[in-house]
Amino acid sequence: MKIAVLYGGSSREREISIKSGKLVSQALKKLGYETCEIDTIESLETWIEKLGNCDCAFVALHGEYGEDGRIQGLLDFIGIPYTGSDAYTSFICFDKYITKLILKGNNFMTPDFLLLTRPIEKLPFGFDYPVVLKPRYGGSSIDVRIIHDHREFKKNIVDLFDRNDQILLEKFIEGKEITVSVLEDVESSRPRVLPILELRPRREFYDYIAKYTKGMTEFVIPSEIPEELQKKVEKIGESIFELFNCRGVVRIDGKLSNDDFYIFEINTIPGLTELSDVPISAKAGGISYEELIDKIVQAILEKGGMNGGNSRNNYSCGEKRW
Ligand SMILES: Nc1ncnc2c1ncn2[C@@H]1O[C@H](COP(=O)(O)OP(=O)(O)O)[C@@H](O)[C@H]1O
Ligand SMILES: [Mg+2]
Structure with a gap:
């Protein structure tokens, strides 16, 4: 093949x-x-x-x-x-605003938010510093800013709107940063939550440099999270995988605060470099890099992709090609 x-x-x-x-x-x-x-x-x-x-x-x-x-x-x-994931799920998860609306509508925790469609002069009612500004669509922490005061707010909001059409304003969540990888398991037909990875960036937050420079983030795995809370997070991971109709492997980013998992986003094509979170979590769960890749491929071979036989949209299904 x-x-x-x-x-x-x-x-x-x-x-x-x-x-x-x-x-x-x-x-x-x-x-x-x-x-x-x-x-x-x-x-x-x-x-x-x-x-x-x-x-x-x-x-x-x-x-x-x-x-x-x-x-x-x-x-x-x-x-x-x-x-x-298919086109629908990919589109929804890539949109941080829609993702948060769905999360909120289904009683998952996500930082309070407001979508900004143009630069504003001051923080809206209900928000206090620090806040987070981030593009509605984006990734790798590009253009994600933690804002501490009004001066920073004024400077950054203009700058961010120069490069992005819409910006999300979020409450800053204090707590342990974690990322939860969830893998489609063809054998059990249930999503499998890989060991939770706790991230301790040596910078103010998990920004681009912390993500992609060796040594800039300490990875804690197995995480030092109480077992009960781990179980709660695993259940959330599984439910989200199913709610959003995810396929293959996804990674859910967020922070733990007061025993709640505040979800920032769902990555439908998480990084697969050596330094990336998913391969690290997989390894901790006894799954090698090759096995991980094989499982992602097996998922479409066994269950079919959009055009592989298990589709909501079978218009070009045709004969099986393998
Ligand atoms: N509301 C928030 N509170 C605290 N930190 C945040 C918040 N939103 C984002 N961050 C920080 O910014 C990083 C990137 O944000 P995220 O929403 O995951 O976007 P990206 O798609 O760029 O990874 C997070 O991993 C976290 O360190
Ligand atoms: Mg992220």
Whole structure:
């Protein structure tokens, strides 16, 4: 079987995706699959032609055009099964505002928030410093700012709106930063929550530098969270995976505060570099990098992707290609 590894692309997270893609491709080869590496920054004609010779696609793209449902929609039309969540789920989870509305509507905890559509002069009623400003769509902590006072607020709000159309204002949550990886388990048909990873950045928060520079974040795994709270978080992880109809592996970011898990976001294509959180959690759960990649692929082979036979939208299902 030939698997196309889609990586790179043109999003702000291109560099990370290149690293994820290379590692995924190596792992697939070790697992005995034939691979074809496709950097989606190439012209559409070129990479679609390459895709035509493949049986399915491993989507290792992060950020816009890769994680936001657009590639998934395109692959649905071409009729190539792909790893990870479908176009609907990808689109919803990429939108931090919609994600938070759904979380709130289903009684999950998420920091109080307000969507800003233009720069404002001062903090709205109900918010006190510190607050967090972040793009509605984004990742890798790019343009995420912790704001401590009015002077910082005025300076940052203008700057952020220069590069982003809409900004989320959130209450700052004090507490332990954790990330929860949830893996589709084909055998049990239940999502499997991997060991919770506690992150202790050596910076004010888990920003881009803390995320991608070796030594800038201490990873605590197994986390030092009381067992009862761990169980609560695991249950939340499982429920969220099902609520959002996730596939493959997802990573839920948030903080623990007063025994509540405040969810920041759901990543449908989490980083798969050596330093990334999901491979670290998997390893702690006894799953090697190759096994993790294999499980993500097996999920679409066994259960089908959007066009693999288990689809809400079977228009191009056709014959099975493997
Ligand atoms: N409401 C908040 N309270 C405290 N810290 C936050 C909050 N929102 C984000 N952060 C910090 O910023 C980081 C990135 O935010 P997140 O919403 O996960 O966006 P990204 O998609 O860029 O990872 C988090 O890991 C955390 O360290
Ligand atoms: Mg995050």
